Amino acid sequence: MVGIRGATTVVDNEGIEILSNTKELLVEMLKVNEVEIEDIVSVFFTVTKDITKVYPAVAAREIGITNAGLMCMAELDIENSKRKCIRILIHADIDKVQKDIRHVYLKDAKDLRPDLIKN
Numbered sequence: 001m002v003g004i005r006g007a008t009t010v011v012d013n014e015g016i017e018i019l020s021n022t023k024e025l026l027v028e029m030l031k032v033n034e035v036e037i038e039d040i041v042s043v044f045f046t047v048t049k050d051i052t053k054v055y056p057a058v059a060a061r062e063i064g065i066t067n068a069g070l071m072c073m074a075e076l077d078i079e080n081s082k083r084k085c086i087r088i089l090i091h092a093d094i095d096k097v098q099k100d101i102r103h104v105y106l107k108d109a110k111d112l113r114p115d116l117i118k119n
Helices: 017-033 058-062 109-111
Strands: 004-011 040-047 068-074 085-092
Touching: 004 017, 004 109, 017 085, 040 058, 058 068, 058 109, 085 109
Parallel strands: 040 068
Antiparallel strands: 004 085, 040 085
16 A cells, blocks of 8 residues: 655635646546556545635545545644645555655645655
8 A cells, every 4th residue: 555645726715626626636646656546545635724615525526536535634724834735645555665656746735845756
């Protein structure tokens, strides 16, 4: 089993944008790591306190992730941290080792973990 990290941001606290950006991130995380929906064990979502219109897990269900455990949580509200940010951790049962996983950071979240990004 491996953990796949990712994050994205939204400009506005609007349901459509939150779901669209979450779907974009999930799809990219699965694509670059060659993960099938059936391989997903669980997905943890965190959002900053300024995202309140919809659970990001709704986006996962809308792209077909319906059998895995989905959990939404509040991100710690750390002073000067990234705002309007959605973070995702996918646990997948695939035949890869952790060092081969490609983590995905989109939009304004690109600068969160440059040490995890593989070119």
